[in-house]
């Protein structure tokens with residue numbers, strides 16, 4: 001079996017098809033300095049409101065942390081932003097002009113919104129380099145790309161990403177031989193290949209060693225600015241180490257927002273989330 005066939009068959013359909021778009025997507029207009037507008041968002045599952053009139057505004061270039069107890073709606077919010085779940089009501093805009101509700105999952109990915117799920121899904125039987133190469137090729141064009149060789153600009157891009165994720169020198173290793181933390185970084189690298197404007201990262205440090213957690217904090221901090229990063233995380237030490245602004249979700253709505261210190265001292269937050277037992 002050829003590598004490209006192997007790749008197509010091993011990649012779940014719902015992860016493959018966002019890459020099939022070939023036409024140039026419209027550019028995002030972040031001129032008001034807000035990259036993502038979420039307004040009045042509600043989603044129900046069998047009458048249960050997973051999101052309940054939620055409002056959220058993410059500035060261009062910021063690193064935002066989303067926290068909240070299990071079931072608060074964090075993953076559902078990411079599902080709606082990325083077009084995986086349809087909302088019952090509300091609006092989601094990418095910059096001033098792009099209504100994400102007009103678009104499907106593939107179109108939203110092509111606009112420059114990358115998402116990292118909680119579980120790493122690298123191709124373990126392939127090398128680190130090949131994982132990045134495949135991410136590059138599917139991002140460009142599956143039909144043309146998988147058959148052709150990479151040009152020097154593309155090789156430079158891979159080298160740059162390897163350095164960013166701290167895996168330079170390890171490109172010939174099989175991804176399956178990486179540590180759990182390195183696999184997570186490789187997957188972040190596979191997202192970075194597409195140069196997303198907005199990255200949504202769900203629980204990146206779950207299962208990591210303290211050193212890996214620290215390195216991930218540095219990595220995500222270094223990515224913000226040039227791009228916008230929204231991180232869902234339970235590890236409060238980690239959140240404390242990276243966050244400028246923390247948004248606390250509770251029962252599908254925003255309970256509090258501010259610096260880690262403001263949020264930690266908010267009585268409502270203490271009561272429902274940060275209180276005893278956390």
Ligand SMILES: Nc1ncnc2c1ncn2[C@@H]1O[C@H](COP(=O)(O)OP(=O)(O)O)[C@@H](O)[C@H]1O
Nearest residue numbers: 045049050068069070071072073074075076077
């Ligand atoms: N596809 C679904 N069908 C039914 N209920 C769901 C679905 N997705 C999420 N929920 C429910 O919505 C609530 C919010 O879930 P989720 O967004 O995963 O929370 P979090 O990521 O903050 O832990 C939970 O009560 C969950 O059980």
Ligand SMILES: [Mg+2]
Nearest residue numbers: 074075076202
């Ligand atoms: Mg979740």
